[in-house]
Amino acid sequence: MLPEYYEFYNPVKINAGREALETIPYELKLLCAERPIIITDKGIVKAGLLKFFLEGFKDSNITIGAIYDDTPPDSSLETVNEIAEIYNKNKCDSIIALGGGSAIDTAKGVNIVISEGDNDLRKFMGADRVTKPQQPFIVVPTTAGTGSEVTLVAVIADKKNNIKMPFTSNLLLPKVAVLDPRMTLTLPSKITATTGMDALTHAVEAYTCLQKNPMSDAYALAAINLIRKNLIRATRKGNDRKARFAMANASMMAGVAFSNSMVGAVHAIGHACGAVAHVHHGNAMAILLPYVMKFNSDKIGNLYAKLLLSLAGDDVYASTPKAKRTRKSIETVLLFNHRLNKICGMPVKLKDANVYEYQFESIADKALNDGALLPNPKELNKQQIIEILKEAF
Numbered sequence: 001m002l003p004e005y006y007e008f009y010n011p012v013k014i015n016a017g018r019e020a021l022e023t024i025p026y027e028l029k030l031l032c033a034e035r036p037i038i039i040t041d042k043g044i045v046k047a048g049l050l051k052f053f054l055e056g057f058k059d060s061n062i063t064i065g066a067i068y069d070d071t072p073p074d075s076s077l078e079t080v081n082e083i084a085e086i087y088n089k090n091k092c093d094s095i096i097a098l099g100g101g102s103a104i105d106t107a108k109g110v111n112i113v114i115s116e117g118d119n120d121l122r123k124f125m126g127a128d129r130v131t132k133p134q135q136p137f138i139v140v141p142t143t144a145g146t147g148s149e150v151t152l153v154a155v156i157a158d159k160k161n162n163i164k165m166p167f168t169s170n171l172l173l174p175k176v177a178v179l180d181p182r183m184t185l186t187l188p189s190k191i192t193a194t195t196g197m198d199a200l201t202h203a204v205e206a207y208t209c210l211q212k213n214p215m216s217d218a219y220a221l222a223a224i225n226l227i228r229k230n231l232i233r234a235t236r237k238g239n240d241r242k243a244r245f246a247m248a249n250a251s252m253m254a255g256v257a258f259s260n261s262m263v264g265a266v267h268a269i270g271h272a273c274g275a276v277a278h279v280h281h282g283n284a285m286a287i288l289l290p291y292v293m294k295f296n297s298d299k300i301g302n303l304y305a306k307l308l309l310s311l312a313g314d315d316v317y318a319s320t321p322k323a324k325r326t327r328k329s330i331e332t333v334l335l336f337n338h339r340l341n342k343i344c345g346m347p348v349k350l351k352d353a354n355v356y357e358y359q360f361e362s363i364a365d366k367a368l369n370d371g372a373l374l375p376n377p378k379e380l381n382k383q384q385i386i387e388i389l390k391e392a393f
């Protein structure tokens, strides 16, 4: 059934596939930019990706204005301001983020500070508080999970006040996302698995949350189909270019989907597991997804039943009686987790991800205050969140 009203917006140009990196100098020219800052991290340097990336500029008219390669795993206010200063000092005119969610979110924060001409990022926290047109911004993701290259969201830590600040604005959307399979070939198998499960969670929650719409549905289903066929392959054999490229596409499509609908309780509880017990985001998503699906299933079992076709493929869908498809979808996600666990040791239970039972109360309290809980298709109270945590333990 179509919603009475919906909005959908995705202006990000996607340059995807073989030698996609080589299009960047031309894209910068189209954006009237010639002196970008590169925002990346030490892991990318160590993997040799920065060096490889820079080679693409050798025969171009582009001058790299500055390189910041010290982005921490959690973007912070201090890092954002430090990079903004480097940007201004070196007279840069554009930003390229090369990395995973943290480098991309940091770059979005830097863009706000530079474009607004104000180094107090806290003023722009929340929805639609960014007012000025942003600097030309290109993203090259090196993981396949966050979808941050096509989302209007950034999360940046205010370490002094111990909070994670969310920023949402269409102005934060990059101008170009460059998906080049060469950029994810060296990603370790465990990170491939957990970031892939994050992408799957984006797609499942986008397809089932209260703000779903026909456009986000289409992207979510396409993403799930690609993940079914490629996540195990990419985790098992990292240098499988086809599987890597498919996962990069899946992650991007799931990003477009949830940027235009929302996520739900898996993300709310997962964020809280991260804050209280430092569980890696993708890990928390993988562990919690099947148990939140089980909790939601009396309300939206029909949607999970439909998802079985994308989650498990035609044969399983056709051979599963209609009344059993919801349960089969949940079992399929559990099976996915167990297969990934066998390949790379990805934890499938909270107790294996350094979560302790005494932390359930504070995880539940934090989850109740998380904005991602609002569009979940079924309301949750504290006790219900604790029950989900117990099942996932």
Ligand SMILES: [Fe+2]
Pocket: 146, 198, 201, 202, 267, 281, 285
């Ligand atoms: Fe996520």
